[in-house]
Amino acid sequence: MNFLSRLFGTGQDPRQELRDLWHETVRVSREPDWYRAGGVSDSIDGRMDMIMAVLALVMLRMEASPTLNRKTAFITELFVADMDRQLREKGVGDLMVGKNIGKLVSALGGRMGALRKAFADGADNTALAEALERNLTLEQETPNAELIAQIRTLQSQLAQQSDDTLLAGAIRA
Numbered sequence: 710m711n712f713l714s715r716l717f718g719t720g721q722d723p724r725q726e727l728r729d730l731w732h733e734t735v736r737v738s739r740e741p742d743w744y745r746a747g748g749v750s751d752s753i754d755g756r757m758d759m760i761m762a763v764l765a766l767v768m769l770r771m772e773a774s775p776t777l778n779r780k781t782a783f784i785t786e787l788f789v790a791d792m793d794r795q796l797r798e799k800g801v802g803d804l805m806v807g808k809n810i811g812k813l814v815s816a817l818g819g820r821m822g823a824l825r826k827a828f829a830d831g832a833d834n835t836a837l838a839e840a841l842e843r844n845l846t847l848e849q850e851t852p853n854a855e856l857i858a859q860i861r862t863l864q865s866q867l868a869q870q871s872d873d874t875l876l877a878g879a880i881r882a
Contacts, residue, residue, distance in 0.1 A: 723780075724783045724787050727784045729878030730878045743856070743859065747855050748848045748853045765824050768784065769824060770867040773868075774872050776872050841856060863880070866881045866882040
């Protein structure tokens with residue numbers, strides 16, 4: 710899509726091909742096992758943390774692909790658009806929406822960095838537990854073994870998906 714097409718809105722939205730993946734990201738983040746067995750707080754903060762955790766895992770998978778790595782910006786834009794809408798529906802004023810979105814995007818980047826580093830340590834669950842403890846609202850002080858296993862399973866499932874399957878919105882193998 711060239712500059713004029715984007716400026717005047719005459720071209721196809723490049724985010725369109727990622728909408729199914731975005732919706733599946735949100736759906737997976739709402740699965741009850743994260744909260745029941747995993748110990749993530751079933752609260753607004755806990756649910757937002759899970760959306761960002763699952764999105765971070767999806768984006769890390771996309772980064773690993775020469776085809777998809779350039780499209781991480783588009784799924785981030787879908788995240789921002791959805792969060793913008795949610796904040797406005799809650800009555801957050803225009804002046805505060807941008808500030809809140811900036812914090813959310815910064816938090817998403819922080820989660821990606823923490824998870825990237827934790828996964829670089831291989832099968833060591835200590836680094837992953839520390840990353841989850843810092844980046845999720847939990848019912849207990851530290852992440853339980855079930856949550857760590859769930860995160861590792863999701864990472865593995867994402868890694869098994871082909872690029873086309875992932876783009877079609879299939880996160881779980």
